[in-house]
Amino acid sequence: MELILLVEMLDPRNDFLFKRIFGSEENRDVLLTFLNRTFEEAGKPPLTEIILLNPYTDKDAPRDKQSILDIRARTLEGQLINVEMQLFNKYDMDKRTLFxxxxxxxxxxxxxxxxxxxxxxxxxxxxxxxxxxxxRYHNVFHLTEDRTGIPFSDDMELHFLELPKLDEQVVPAGRGGLVNWLLFLKGINPSQWEVLAMNEPGLKKAMTTLEFLSQDKEARLQYEARQKYLHDEASMIEGAREEGERQKALEIARNMLNMGLEIEVIVKASGLSESEVRALKA
Incomplete structure:
Protein backbone atom coordinates (compact mmCIF):
# COMPACT_ATOMS: atom_id res chain seq x y z
CA MET A 1 0.00 0.00 0.00
CA GLU A 2 1.39 3.36 -1.03
CA LEU A 3 1.43 5.87 1.79
CA ILE A 4 1.18 9.65 1.38
CA LEU A 5 3.21 11.33 4.10
CA LEU A 6 3.59 14.87 2.72
CA VAL A 7 1.41 16.33 5.49
CA GLU A 8 1.10 15.55 9.17
CA MET A 9 -1.46 12.80 9.71
CA LEU A 10 -4.49 13.85 11.74
CA ASP A 11 -5.36 11.99 14.93
CA PRO A 12 -8.15 9.40 14.35
CA ARG A 13 -9.00 9.55 18.06
CA ASN A 14 -10.63 12.95 17.50
CA ASP A 15 -14.35 12.06 17.63
CA PHE A 16 -15.19 14.21 14.59
CA LEU A 17 -12.53 12.44 12.54
CA PHE A 18 -13.46 9.03 13.97
CA LYS A 19 -17.02 9.49 12.77
CA ARG A 20 -15.83 10.58 9.33
CA ILE A 21 -13.80 7.37 9.03
CA PHE A 22 -16.17 4.84 10.62
CA GLY A 23 -19.61 6.46 10.58
CA SER A 24 -20.17 7.45 6.95
CA GLU A 25 -22.30 5.45 4.53
CA GLU A 26 -19.40 4.97 2.11
CA ASN A 27 -17.33 3.44 4.94
CA ARG A 28 -20.07 1.24 6.41
CA ASP A 29 -17.99 -1.81 5.45
CA VAL A 30 -15.11 -0.42 7.56
CA LEU A 31 -17.38 -0.13 10.59
CA LEU A 32 -18.78 -3.62 10.02
CA THR A 33 -15.32 -5.17 9.95
CA PHE A 34 -14.28 -3.27 13.09
CA LEU A 35 -17.41 -4.41 14.92
CA ASN A 36 -16.89 -8.01 13.87
CA ARG A 37 -13.29 -7.97 15.13
CA THR A 38 -14.56 -6.56 18.44
CA PHE A 39 -17.28 -9.20 18.78
CA GLU A 40 -15.00 -11.99 17.58
CA GLU A 41 -12.54 -11.24 20.39
CA ALA A 42 -15.45 -11.43 22.85
CA GLY A 43 -16.53 -14.82 21.48
CA LYS A 44 -19.61 -13.45 19.68
CA PRO A 45 -20.84 -14.48 16.21
CA PRO A 46 -20.09 -12.07 13.33
CA LEU A 47 -22.61 -9.67 11.82
CA THR A 48 -23.55 -9.95 8.17
CA GLU A 49 -24.82 -6.41 7.74
CA ILE A 50 -25.55 -3.21 9.68
CA ILE A 51 -27.73 -0.18 9.12
CA LEU A 52 -26.32 3.21 10.12
CA LEU A 53 -28.89 5.14 12.14
CA ASN A 54 -26.98 8.45 12.26
CA PRO A 55 -24.52 8.45 9.35
CA TYR A 56 -22.04 11.32 9.08
CA THR A 57 -23.39 14.47 7.45
CA ASP A 58 -22.21 18.07 7.25
CA LYS A 59 -24.33 18.74 10.35
CA ASP A 60 -21.81 16.69 12.31
CA ALA A 61 -19.15 19.35 11.74
CA PRO A 62 -17.93 20.78 15.06
CA ARG A 63 -19.97 23.97 14.75
CA ASP A 64 -22.31 22.46 17.34
CA LYS A 65 -19.64 21.94 19.95
CA GLN A 66 -21.98 20.27 22.41
CA SER A 67 -22.82 17.47 19.98
CA ILE A 68 -21.97 13.87 20.79
CA LEU A 69 -20.32 12.44 17.69
CA ASP A 70 -21.14 8.82 18.38
CA ILE A 71 -22.03 6.14 15.84
CA ARG A 72 -25.35 4.32 16.11
CA ALA A 73 -26.18 1.24 14.09
CA ARG A 74 -28.76 -1.55 13.96
CA THR A 75 -28.23 -5.16 12.98
CA LEU A 76 -30.60 -7.07 10.70
CA GLU A 77 -31.97 -8.78 13.83
CA GLY A 78 -32.81 -5.39 15.37
CA GLN A 79 -30.02 -5.17 17.93
CA LEU A 80 -28.73 -1.65 18.54
CA ILE A 81 -25.02 -0.78 18.70
CA ASN A 82 -23.54 2.49 19.91
CA VAL A 83 -19.85 3.29 19.39
CA GLU A 84 -18.23 6.31 20.99
CA MET A 85 -14.66 7.61 21.08
CA GLN A 86 -13.54 9.40 24.24
CA LEU A 87 -10.30 11.34 23.81
CA PHE A 88 -10.23 12.78 27.34
CA ASN A 89 -11.44 11.52 30.70
CA LYS A 90 -14.75 13.18 31.58
CA TYR A 91 -14.94 11.17 34.83
CA ASP A 92 -17.99 9.20 36.02
CA MET A 93 -17.62 7.07 32.89
CA ASP A 94 -19.49 4.21 34.55
CA LYS A 95 -22.60 6.29 35.24
CA ARG A 96 -22.34 8.08 31.88
CA THR A 97 -22.26 4.71 30.10
CA LEU A 98 -25.30 3.41 31.97
CA PHE A 99 -27.20 6.66 31.36
CA ARG A 136 -6.75 -5.88 29.66
CA TYR A 137 -7.35 -3.50 26.78
CA HIS A 138 -10.75 -5.09 26.01
CA ASN A 139 -13.28 -5.69 28.78
CA VAL A 140 -16.88 -6.83 28.29
CA PHE A 141 -19.71 -6.61 30.85
CA HIS A 142 -23.11 -8.33 31.10
CA LEU A 143 -25.80 -8.76 33.76
CA THR A 144 -25.15 -12.00 35.66
CA GLU A 145 -25.92 -13.50 39.06
CA ASP A 146 -23.06 -12.98 41.52
CA ARG A 147 -22.49 -16.53 42.75
CA THR A 148 -23.59 -18.78 39.91
CA GLY A 149 -22.81 -16.54 36.94
CA ILE A 150 -26.14 -17.31 35.29
CA PRO A 151 -27.27 -14.50 32.96
CA PHE A 152 -30.18 -12.30 34.01
CA SER A 153 -30.60 -10.90 30.52
CA ASP A 154 -28.42 -10.68 27.44
CA ASP A 155 -29.96 -7.33 26.47
CA MET A 156 -27.08 -5.37 28.04
CA GLU A 157 -23.55 -5.63 26.67
CA LEU A 158 -20.85 -3.06 27.46
CA HIS A 159 -17.41 -3.03 25.81
CA PHE A 160 -14.52 -0.89 27.00
CA LEU A 161 -11.53 -0.62 24.67
CA GLU A 162 -8.67 1.19 26.45
CA LEU A 163 -5.98 2.37 24.04
CA PRO A 164 -3.25 3.17 26.63
CA LYS A 165 -3.11 -0.51 27.59
CA LEU A 166 -1.79 -1.43 24.14
CA ASP A 167 1.94 -1.73 23.57
CA GLU A 168 2.33 0.12 20.27
CA GLN A 169 5.91 -1.06 19.94
CA VAL A 170 4.73 -4.63 19.42
CA VAL A 171 3.02 -4.81 16.03
CA PRO A 172 1.58 -8.34 15.73
CA ALA A 173 3.06 -9.41 12.37
CA GLY A 174 0.91 -12.09 10.76
CA ARG A 175 -1.81 -11.82 13.37
CA GLY A 176 -5.19 -10.39 12.44
CA GLY A 177 -7.84 -9.17 14.82
CA LEU A 178 -8.96 -6.21 16.87
CA VAL A 179 -5.52 -5.19 18.14
CA ASN A 180 -4.56 -3.96 14.65
CA TRP A 181 -7.55 -1.63 14.53
CA LEU A 182 -6.81 -0.25 17.98
CA LEU A 183 -3.15 0.36 17.14
CA PHE A 184 -4.29 2.32 14.09
CA LEU A 185 -6.68 4.36 16.23
CA LYS A 186 -4.01 4.95 18.85
CA GLY A 187 -1.95 6.69 16.19
CA ILE A 188 0.83 4.21 15.53
CA ASN A 189 3.54 5.54 13.21
CA PRO A 190 2.35 5.28 9.57
CA SER A 191 5.61 3.52 8.73
CA GLN A 192 4.03 0.47 10.42
CA TRP A 193 0.68 0.72 8.65
CA GLU A 194 1.72 -1.75 6.00
CA VAL A 195 2.08 -4.52 8.57
CA LEU A 196 -1.30 -3.67 10.09
CA ALA A 197 -2.95 -3.65 6.67
CA MET A 198 -1.41 -7.02 5.80
CA ASN A 199 -2.84 -8.40 9.04
CA GLU A 200 -6.20 -6.70 8.50
CA PRO A 201 -6.97 -5.85 4.84
CA GLY A 202 -10.11 -4.01 5.95
CA LEU A 203 -7.88 -1.37 7.53
CA LYS A 204 -6.65 -0.17 4.12
CA LYS A 205 -9.83 1.78 3.48
CA ALA A 206 -9.69 3.41 6.91
CA MET A 207 -6.08 4.40 6.31
CA THR A 208 -6.87 5.81 2.86
CA THR A 209 -9.72 7.85 4.36
CA LEU A 210 -7.43 9.25 7.05
CA GLU A 211 -4.81 10.13 4.42
CA PHE A 212 -7.41 11.95 2.33
CA LEU A 213 -8.85 13.89 5.29
CA SER A 214 -5.37 14.84 6.48
CA GLN A 215 -4.77 16.56 3.13
CA ASP A 216 -8.21 18.19 2.87
CA LYS A 217 -8.09 21.84 3.97
CA GLU A 218 -11.71 22.03 5.13
CA ALA A 219 -11.44 18.75 7.04
CA ARG A 220 -8.30 20.01 8.81
CA LEU A 221 -10.07 23.23 9.84
CA GLN A 222 -13.01 21.27 11.23
CA TYR A 223 -10.65 18.84 12.96
CA GLU A 224 -8.67 21.66 14.59
CA ALA A 225 -11.86 23.39 15.76
CA ARG A 226 -13.09 20.17 17.35
CA GLN A 227 -9.66 19.45 18.84
CA LYS A 228 -9.59 22.89 20.47
CA TYR A 229 -13.04 22.39 21.94
CA LEU A 230 -12.11 18.95 23.31
CA HIS A 231 -8.92 20.32 24.91
CA ASP A 232 -10.79 23.28 26.43
CA GLU A 233 -13.51 20.97 27.77
CA ALA A 234 -10.91 18.63 29.28
CA SER A 235 -9.14 21.57 30.95
CA MET A 236 -12.41 22.82 32.47
CA ILE A 237 -13.29 19.36 33.78
CA GLU A 238 -9.82 18.87 35.26
CA GLY A 239 -9.93 22.35 36.82
CA ALA A 240 -13.30 21.64 38.41
CA ARG A 241 -12.03 18.30 39.73
CA GLU A 242 -8.93 19.90 41.24
CA GLU A 243 -11.04 22.66 42.81
CA GLY A 244 -13.33 20.02 44.30
CA GLU A 245 -10.35 18.15 45.73
CA ARG A 246 -8.98 21.36 47.23
CA GLN A 247 -12.29 22.16 48.87
CA LYS A 248 -12.35 18.66 50.32
CA ALA A 249 -8.80 19.09 51.68
CA LEU A 250 -9.76 22.41 53.29
CA GLU A 251 -12.79 20.80 54.92
CA ILE A 252 -10.63 17.96 56.31
CA ALA A 253 -8.15 20.48 57.69
CA ARG A 254 -10.92 22.55 59.35
CA ASN A 255 -12.37 19.47 61.02
CA MET A 256 -8.97 18.36 62.30
CA LEU A 257 -8.25 21.86 63.63
CA ASN A 258 -11.57 21.76 65.49
CA MET A 259 -10.42 18.44 67.00
CA GLY A 260 -7.30 20.17 68.29
CA LEU A 261 -4.81 18.08 66.30
CA GLU A 262 -1.26 19.22 65.64
CA ILE A 263 -0.55 21.23 62.49
CA GLU A 264 2.05 18.68 61.33
CA VAL A 265 -0.56 15.91 61.48
CA ILE A 266 -3.09 18.02 59.57
CA VAL A 267 -0.55 18.84 56.83
CA LYS A 268 0.16 15.16 56.33
CA ALA A 269 -3.50 14.14 56.31
CA SER A 270 -4.89 16.92 54.12
CA GLY A 271 -2.07 17.49 51.66
CA LEU A 272 -2.17 21.23 52.32
CA SER A 273 0.96 23.23 53.05
CA GLU A 274 1.84 24.30 56.60
CA SER A 275 1.18 27.94 55.70
CA GLU A 276 -2.29 27.05 54.37
CA VAL A 277 -3.17 25.19 57.58
CA ARG A 278 -1.89 28.04 59.76
CA ALA A 279 -3.98 30.49 57.71
CA LEU A 280 -7.06 28.36 58.34
CA LYS A 281 -6.27 28.27 62.07
CA ALA A 282 -5.92 32.03 62.15
Whole structure:
Protein backbone atom coordinates (compact mmCIF):
# COMPACT_ATOMS: atom_id res chain seq x y z
CA MET A 1 0.00 0.00 0.00
CA GLU A 2 1.39 3.36 -1.03
CA LEU A 3 1.43 5.87 1.79
CA ILE A 4 1.18 9.65 1.38
CA LEU A 5 3.21 11.33 4.10
CA LEU A 6 3.59 14.87 2.72
CA VAL A 7 1.41 16.33 5.49
CA GLU A 8 1.10 15.55 9.17
CA MET A 9 -1.46 12.80 9.71
CA LEU A 10 -4.49 13.85 11.74
CA ASP A 11 -5.36 11.99 14.93
CA PRO A 12 -8.15 9.40 14.35
CA ARG A 13 -9.00 9.55 18.06
CA ASN A 14 -10.63 12.95 17.50
CA ASP A 15 -14.35 12.06 17.63
CA PHE A 16 -15.19 14.21 14.59
CA LEU A 17 -12.53 12.44 12.54
CA PHE A 18 -13.46 9.03 13.97
CA LYS A 19 -17.02 9.49 12.77
CA ARG A 20 -15.83 10.58 9.33
CA ILE A 21 -13.80 7.37 9.03
CA PHE A 22 -16.17 4.84 10.62
CA GLY A 23 -19.61 6.46 10.58
CA SER A 24 -20.17 7.45 6.95
CA GLU A 25 -22.30 5.45 4.53
CA GLU A 26 -19.40 4.97 2.11
CA ASN A 27 -17.33 3.44 4.94
CA ARG A 28 -20.07 1.24 6.41
CA ASP A 29 -17.99 -1.81 5.45
CA VAL A 30 -15.11 -0.42 7.56
CA LEU A 31 -17.38 -0.13 10.59
CA LEU A 32 -18.78 -3.62 10.02
CA THR A 33 -15.32 -5.17 9.95
CA PHE A 34 -14.28 -3.27 13.09
CA LEU A 35 -17.41 -4.41 14.92
CA ASN A 36 -16.89 -8.01 13.87
CA ARG A 37 -13.29 -7.97 15.13
CA THR A 38 -14.56 -6.56 18.44
CA PHE A 39 -17.28 -9.20 18.78
CA GLU A 40 -15.00 -11.99 17.58
CA GLU A 41 -12.54 -11.24 20.39
CA ALA A 42 -15.45 -11.43 22.85
CA GLY A 43 -16.53 -14.82 21.48
CA LYS A 44 -19.61 -13.45 19.68
CA PRO A 45 -20.84 -14.48 16.21
CA PRO A 46 -20.09 -12.07 13.33
CA LEU A 47 -22.61 -9.67 11.82
CA THR A 48 -23.55 -9.95 8.17
CA GLU A 49 -24.82 -6.41 7.74
CA ILE A 50 -25.55 -3.21 9.68
CA ILE A 51 -27.73 -0.18 9.12
CA LEU A 52 -26.32 3.21 10.12
CA LEU A 53 -28.89 5.14 12.14
CA ASN A 54 -26.98 8.45 12.26
CA PRO A 55 -24.52 8.45 9.35
CA TYR A 56 -22.04 11.32 9.08
CA THR A 57 -23.39 14.47 7.45
CA ASP A 58 -22.21 18.07 7.25
CA LYS A 59 -24.33 18.74 10.35
CA ASP A 60 -21.81 16.69 12.31
CA ALA A 61 -19.15 19.35 11.74
CA PRO A 62 -17.93 20.78 15.06
CA ARG A 63 -19.97 23.97 14.75
CA ASP A 64 -22.31 22.46 17.34
CA LYS A 65 -19.64 21.94 19.95
CA GLN A 66 -21.98 20.27 22.41
CA SER A 67 -22.82 17.47 19.98
CA ILE A 68 -21.97 13.87 20.79
CA LEU A 69 -20.32 12.44 17.69
CA ASP A 70 -21.14 8.82 18.38
CA ILE A 71 -22.03 6.14 15.84
CA ARG A 72 -25.35 4.32 16.11
CA ALA A 73 -26.18 1.24 14.09
CA ARG A 74 -28.76 -1.55 13.96
CA THR A 75 -28.23 -5.16 12.98
CA LEU A 76 -30.60 -7.07 10.70
CA GLU A 77 -31.97 -8.78 13.83
CA GLY A 78 -32.81 -5.39 15.37
CA GLN A 79 -30.02 -5.17 17.93
CA LEU A 80 -28.73 -1.65 18.54
CA ILE A 81 -25.02 -0.78 18.70
CA ASN A 82 -23.54 2.49 19.91
CA VAL A 83 -19.85 3.29 19.39
CA GLU A 84 -18.23 6.31 20.99
CA MET A 85 -14.66 7.61 21.08
CA GLN A 86 -13.54 9.40 24.24
CA LEU A 87 -10.30 11.34 23.81
CA PHE A 88 -10.23 12.78 27.34
CA ASN A 89 -11.44 11.52 30.70
CA LYS A 90 -14.75 13.18 31.58
CA TYR A 91 -14.94 11.17 34.83
CA ASP A 92 -17.99 9.20 36.02
CA MET A 93 -17.62 7.07 32.89
CA ASP A 94 -19.49 4.21 34.55
CA LYS A 95 -22.60 6.29 35.24
CA ARG A 96 -22.34 8.08 31.88
CA THR A 97 -22.26 4.71 30.10
CA LEU A 98 -25.30 3.41 31.97
CA PHE A 99 -27.20 6.66 31.36
CA UNK A 100 -26.73 6.60 27.59
CA UNK A 101 -27.25 2.83 27.40
CA UNK A 102 -30.58 3.17 29.26
CA UNK A 103 -31.72 5.98 26.94
CA UNK A 104 -30.95 3.81 23.93
CA UNK A 105 -32.73 0.80 25.43
CA UNK A 106 -35.85 2.67 26.59
CA UNK A 107 -35.98 4.71 23.40
CA UNK A 108 -36.95 1.63 21.39
CA UNK A 109 -40.55 1.70 22.64
CA UNK A 110 -43.38 4.11 22.04
CA UNK A 111 -46.13 4.49 24.63
CA UNK A 112 -48.32 1.41 24.80
CA UNK A 113 -45.93 -0.94 23.01
CA UNK A 114 -45.01 -4.33 24.46
CA UNK A 115 -41.74 -4.89 26.31
CA UNK A 116 -41.24 -7.91 24.05
CA UNK A 117 -40.22 -5.50 21.31
CA UNK A 118 -37.11 -4.45 23.23
CA UNK A 119 -33.91 -5.64 21.58
CA UNK A 120 -30.35 -6.02 22.83
CA UNK A 121 -28.30 -2.82 23.09
CA UNK A 122 -24.52 -2.92 22.83
CA UNK A 123 -22.30 -0.02 23.90
CA UNK A 124 -18.69 0.16 22.73
CA UNK A 125 -16.57 2.83 24.42
CA UNK A 126 -13.13 3.45 22.93
CA UNK A 127 -11.14 5.28 25.60
CA UNK A 128 -7.91 7.20 25.21
CA UNK A 129 -7.26 6.75 28.93
CA UNK A 130 -7.14 3.87 31.40
CA UNK A 131 -10.44 3.32 33.15
CA UNK A 132 -10.67 -0.18 34.59
CA UNK A 133 -8.23 -1.55 37.23
CA UNK A 134 -6.72 -4.34 35.15
CA UNK A 135 -4.25 -4.74 32.31
CA ARG A 136 -6.75 -5.88 29.66
CA TYR A 137 -7.35 -3.50 26.78
CA HIS A 138 -10.75 -5.09 26.01
CA ASN A 139 -13.28 -5.69 28.78
CA VAL A 140 -16.88 -6.83 28.29
CA PHE A 141 -19.71 -6.61 30.85
CA HIS A 142 -23.11 -8.33 31.10
CA LEU A 143 -25.80 -8.76 33.76
CA THR A 144 -25.15 -12.00 35.66
CA GLU A 145 -25.92 -13.50 39.06
CA ASP A 146 -23.06 -12.98 41.52
CA ARG A 147 -22.49 -16.53 42.75
CA THR A 148 -23.59 -18.78 39.91
CA GLY A 149 -22.81 -16.54 36.94
CA ILE A 150 -26.14 -17.31 35.29
CA PRO A 151 -27.27 -14.50 32.96
CA PHE A 152 -30.18 -12.30 34.01
CA SER A 153 -30.60 -10.90 30.52
CA ASP A 154 -28.42 -10.68 27.44
CA ASP A 155 -29.96 -7.33 26.47
CA MET A 156 -27.08 -5.37 28.04
CA GLU A 157 -23.55 -5.63 26.67
CA LEU A 158 -20.85 -3.06 27.46
CA HIS A 159 -17.41 -3.03 25.81
CA PHE A 160 -14.52 -0.89 27.00
CA LEU A 161 -11.53 -0.62 24.67
CA GLU A 162 -8.67 1.19 26.45
CA LEU A 163 -5.98 2.37 24.04
CA PRO A 164 -3.25 3.17 26.63
CA LYS A 165 -3.11 -0.51 27.59
CA LEU A 166 -1.79 -1.43 24.14
CA ASP A 167 1.94 -1.73 23.57
CA GLU A 168 2.33 0.12 20.27
CA GLN A 169 5.91 -1.06 19.94
CA VAL A 170 4.73 -4.63 19.42
CA VAL A 171 3.02 -4.81 16.03
CA PRO A 172 1.58 -8.34 15.73
CA ALA A 173 3.06 -9.41 12.37
CA GLY A 174 0.91 -12.09 10.76
CA ARG A 175 -1.81 -11.82 13.37
CA GLY A 176 -5.19 -10.39 12.44
CA GLY A 177 -7.84 -9.17 14.82
CA LEU A 178 -8.96 -6.21 16.87
CA VAL A 179 -5.52 -5.19 18.14
CA ASN A 180 -4.56 -3.96 14.65
CA TRP A 181 -7.55 -1.63 14.53
CA LEU A 182 -6.81 -0.25 17.98
CA LEU A 183 -3.15 0.36 17.14
CA PHE A 184 -4.29 2.32 14.09
CA LEU A 185 -6.68 4.36 16.23
CA LYS A 186 -4.01 4.95 18.85
CA GLY A 187 -1.95 6.69 16.19
CA ILE A 188 0.83 4.21 15.53
CA ASN A 189 3.54 5.54 13.21
CA PRO A 190 2.35 5.28 9.57
CA SER A 191 5.61 3.52 8.73
CA GLN A 192 4.03 0.47 10.42
CA TRP A 193 0.68 0.72 8.65
CA GLU A 194 1.72 -1.75 6.00
CA VAL A 195 2.08 -4.52 8.57
CA LEU A 196 -1.30 -3.67 10.09
CA ALA A 197 -2.95 -3.65 6.67
CA MET A 198 -1.41 -7.02 5.80
CA ASN A 199 -2.84 -8.40 9.04
CA GLU A 200 -6.20 -6.70 8.50
CA PRO A 201 -6.97 -5.85 4.84
CA GLY A 202 -10.11 -4.01 5.95
CA LEU A 203 -7.88 -1.37 7.53
CA LYS A 204 -6.65 -0.17 4.12
CA LYS A 205 -9.83 1.78 3.48
CA ALA A 206 -9.69 3.41 6.91
CA MET A 207 -6.08 4.40 6.31
CA THR A 208 -6.87 5.81 2.86
CA THR A 209 -9.72 7.85 4.36
CA LEU A 210 -7.43 9.25 7.05
CA GLU A 211 -4.81 10.13 4.42
CA PHE A 212 -7.41 11.95 2.33
CA LEU A 213 -8.85 13.89 5.29
CA SER A 214 -5.37 14.84 6.48
CA GLN A 215 -4.77 16.56 3.13
CA ASP A 216 -8.21 18.19 2.87
CA LYS A 217 -8.09 21.84 3.97
CA GLU A 218 -11.71 22.03 5.13
CA ALA A 219 -11.44 18.75 7.04
CA ARG A 220 -8.30 20.01 8.81
CA LEU A 221 -10.07 23.23 9.84
CA GLN A 222 -13.01 21.27 11.23
CA TYR A 223 -10.65 18.84 12.96
CA GLU A 224 -8.67 21.66 14.59
CA ALA A 225 -11.86 23.39 15.76
CA ARG A 226 -13.09 20.17 17.35
CA GLN A 227 -9.66 19.45 18.84
CA LYS A 228 -9.59 22.89 20.47
CA TYR A 229 -13.04 22.39 21.94
CA LEU A 230 -12.11 18.95 23.31
CA HIS A 231 -8.92 20.32 24.91
CA ASP A 232 -10.79 23.28 26.43
CA GLU A 233 -13.51 20.97 27.77
CA ALA A 234 -10.91 18.63 29.28
CA SER A 235 -9.14 21.57 30.95
CA MET A 236 -12.41 22.82 32.47
CA ILE A 237 -13.29 19.36 33.78
CA GLU A 238 -9.82 18.87 35.26
CA GLY A 239 -9.93 22.35 36.82
CA ALA A 240 -13.30 21.64 38.41
CA ARG A 241 -12.03 18.30 39.73
CA GLU A 242 -8.93 19.90 41.24
CA GLU A 243 -11.04 22.66 42.81
CA GLY A 244 -13.33 20.02 44.30
CA GLU A 245 -10.35 18.15 45.73
CA ARG A 246 -8.98 21.36 47.23
CA GLN A 247 -12.29 22.16 48.87
CA LYS A 248 -12.35 18.66 50.32
CA ALA A 249 -8.80 19.09 51.68
CA LEU A 250 -9.76 22.41 53.29
CA GLU A 251 -12.79 20.80 54.92
CA ILE A 252 -10.63 17.96 56.31
CA ALA A 253 -8.15 20.48 57.69
CA ARG A 254 -10.92 22.55 59.35
CA ASN A 255 -12.37 19.47 61.02
CA MET A 256 -8.97 18.36 62.30
CA LEU A 257 -8.25 21.86 63.63
CA ASN A 258 -11.57 21.76 65.49
CA MET A 259 -10.42 18.44 67.00
CA GLY A 260 -7.30 20.17 68.29
CA LEU A 261 -4.81 18.08 66.30
CA GLU A 262 -1.26 19.22 65.64
CA ILE A 263 -0.55 21.23 62.49
CA GLU A 264 2.05 18.68 61.33
CA VAL A 265 -0.56 15.91 61.48
CA ILE A 266 -3.09 18.02 59.57
CA VAL A 267 -0.55 18.84 56.83
CA LYS A 268 0.16 15.16 56.33
CA ALA A 269 -3.50 14.14 56.31
CA SER A 270 -4.89 16.92 54.12
CA GLY A 271 -2.07 17.49 51.66
CA LEU A 272 -2.17 21.23 52.32
CA SER A 273 0.96 23.23 53.05
CA GLU A 274 1.84 24.30 56.60
CA SER A 275 1.18 27.94 55.70
CA GLU A 276 -2.29 27.05 54.37
CA VAL A 277 -3.17 25.19 57.58
CA ARG A 278 -1.89 28.04 59.76
CA ALA A 279 -3.98 30.49 57.71
CA LEU A 280 -7.06 28.36 58.34
CA LYS A 281 -6.27 28.27 62.07
CA ALA A 282 -5.92 32.03 62.15
Missing amino acids: YWSKQYAGQLYEGQSYKLLRKCVTINILNYSFLPNG
